Amino acid sequence: MDQNHLCYHYTTGQWNGESNAAHRHLQENFAMEQPAQLKQLLNASASVLALAPMQDVTDLSFWRLMAKYDGPDIYFTEYFRVHPDSRLEKPILRSLTENPTNRPTIAQMIGNHIPSLVRTARELQQHPLAAIDLNLGCPAPVVYKKHAGGGLLREPRKIDTILGALREAIKIPFTVKTRVGFDDPKVFDELLPIFARHSLDLLTVHGRTVMEGYRSAVHYDLIQRATETVPCPVLANGNVYSAAKAESVLADTGASGLMIGRGAIRNPWIFRQIRQQQNAEVPFVPTGQDVLAYVHDLFETTRPPGLREKLQVQKIKKYMNYIGLGIEPSGDFLRRIRSAQTEHEFFTICEDHLQHNQPMPLEPMDLDLKPVDVLAGEHR
Numbered sequence: 531m532d533q534n535h536l537c538y539h540y541t542t543g544q545w546n547g548e549s550n551a552a553h554r555h556l557q558e559n560f561a562m563e564q565p566a567q568l569k570q571l572l573n574a575s576a577s578v579l580a581l582a583p584m585q586d587v588t589d590l591s592f593w594r595l596m597a598k599y600d601g602p603d604i605y606f607t608e609y610f611r612v613h614p615d616s617r618l619e620k621p622i623l624r625s626l627t628e629n630p631t632n633r634p635t636i637a638q639m640i641g642n643h644i645p646s647l648v649r650t651a652r653e654l655q656q657h658p659l660a661a662i663d664l665n666l667g668c669p670a671p672v673v674y675k676k677h678a679g680g681g682l683l684r685e686p687r688k689i690d691t692i693l694g695a696l697r698e699a700i701k702i703p704f705t706v707k708t709r710v711g712f713d714d715p716k717v718f719d720e721l722l723p724i725f726a727r728h729s730l731d732l733l734t735v736h737g738r739t740v741m742e743g744y745r746s747a748v749h750y751d752l753i754q755r756a757t758e759t760v761p762c763p764v765l766a767n768g769n770v771y772s773a774a775k776a777e778s779v780l781a782d783t784g785a786s787g788l789m790i791g792r793g794a795i796r797n798p799w800i801f802r803q804i805r806q807q808q809n810a811e812v813p814f815v816p817t818g819q820d821v822l823a824y825v826h827d828l829f830e831t832t833r834p835p836g837l838r839e840k841l842q843v844q845k846i847k848k849y850m851n852y853i854g855l856g857i858e859p860s861g862d863f864l865r866r867i868r869s870a871q872t873e874h875e876f877f878t879i880c881e882d883h884l885q886h887n888q889p890m891p892l893e894p895m896d897l898d899l900k901p902v903d904v905l906a907g908e909h910r
C-alpha cells in the first residue's frame with residue numbers, strides 16, 4: 531500500500547479511508563520515516579544542529595516559531611516525567627503528533643524506575659518520532675534528590691542497568707543527554723565506557739556537572755573526550771551563543787554537532803547564522819527592528835488561546851530574561867521589562883530599545899546578574 535496516496539491526520543492519528551490493519555501498518559511506516567531521517571542527518575558530513583529540550587519553553591508553539599526562523603535540524607521535547615503512575619503528558623505529546631517543524635523530533639524521558647521507563651518508551655514508539663532520549667542532567671533539586679535526571683550521575687551502575695533495559699525496548703534510535711558528573715567531573719571517565727557499551731545512536735554532553743548549574747565555564751575538554759571515546763555521534767552543549775562560538779566549540783571538541791538552548795531563545799537566527807558561517811557566507815545580522823518583530827512573534831505564538839493579557843505579559847518575561855542579554859549592557863531594559871503589567875507597557879519598553887535599524891550584537895552582553903537571573907525558578 532502506498533502511503534503517498536493517503537492523507538494522515540496528525541491530530542486524530544487516522545489515515546483517510548483505510549481499514550484499521552492498514553492504518554496501523556501505515557502508521558508504523560510513517561513513524562519509521564523520522565528515524566531514517568535522523569540517521570541520515572547523523573551520517574551526513576555537515577554538523578547537526580539541535581534545539582535543546584527546555585522545560586516550559588520548547589513546547590509546540592516555540593517549535594513552530596523556531597521552524598519559521600530556519601531553525602535546527604532536530605527538535606527535542608521537554609521531558610516526559612516517568613514513574614509507576616505516569617501517563618504520557620498530553621501537551622508534550624501534541625508536539626510529537628502535530629509536529630509543525632517537518633524535522634525529526636526526539637522525545638525525552640526523565641525517571642529512574644526501569645519498568646516505567648520501558649513501558650513509556652514502548653508507548654512513545656506508537657507515535658511519530660525519530661528517537662527516544664534519556665535525561666541524565668536535570669539539576670533541579672526536586673529531580674536529583676529523587677535520583678532522577680542529574681541525580682543518576684552519582685550511580686553509574688544504575689545508569690548501566692537502565693541503558694541496557696532501554697536499549698532492548700527501543701527499536702528506533704536511542705539517545706542520551708548527560709552532564710559530565712554530579713559534583714565532580716572525575717566520574718565522567720566511568721560513565722563514558724557505559725555510554726559506549728549500549729549502542730547509543732547519539733550522545734549529547736552538556737559540559738558542566740549538576741552542581742555547576744548553568745553559569746560556570748563549560749568543560750569543552752570533557753566533551754572532546756566523549757567524542758574520542760564513544761562510537762556514536764556526540765552533540766556538544768553549553769554556552770553556544772553565536773556562529774563564531776559554534777565554530778570554536780566544534781573545532782575544540784570534534785563533536786558531530788551542537789545542541790543550543792538559551793542562545794536560540796535570545797537569537798532565533800542562530801541556526802541560520804551557523805549554517806551561513808559554515809558555507810563561508812556572511813552570517814545574517816539582525817537589526818533592532820528584526821528583534822522587535824521577533825518579540826511580537828514570540829508574544830503571539832506562545833499565547834495560549836484565551837489567556838488574559840496580564841498573564842501573557844508575565845509569561846513573556848521568562849523569554850525576555852534571555853533576549854534582554856542581547857539588548858543593552860546596563861540591565862535597565864530587563865529591569866523595566868520586569869515591572870511591565872500590560873501589553874502596551876511591555877511593547878513601549880521594547881520599542882524604546884529596539885525601534886531602530888542598527889545591527890544588534892551577535893554575542894550576549896556581560897550583564898551583572900544575580901544568581902536567580904536568567905535561570906529563574908527550577909533551573910537555577
Ligand SMILES: Cc1cc2nc3c(=O)[nH]c(=O)nc-3n(C[C@H](O)[C@H](O)[C@H](O)COP(=O)(O)O)c2cc1C
Binds near residue numbers: 586665744
Ligand atoms: C529553562 C530551561 C529548561 C530546561 N529544561 C531541560 C529539559 O527539560 N531537559 C534537559 O535535558 N535539559 C533542560 N535544560 C538544559 C538545556 O537543554 C541545556 O542543556 C542547557 O541550557 C545548556 O545549553 P545552553 O547553554 O545552549 O542553554 C533546560 C535549560 C533551561 C534554561
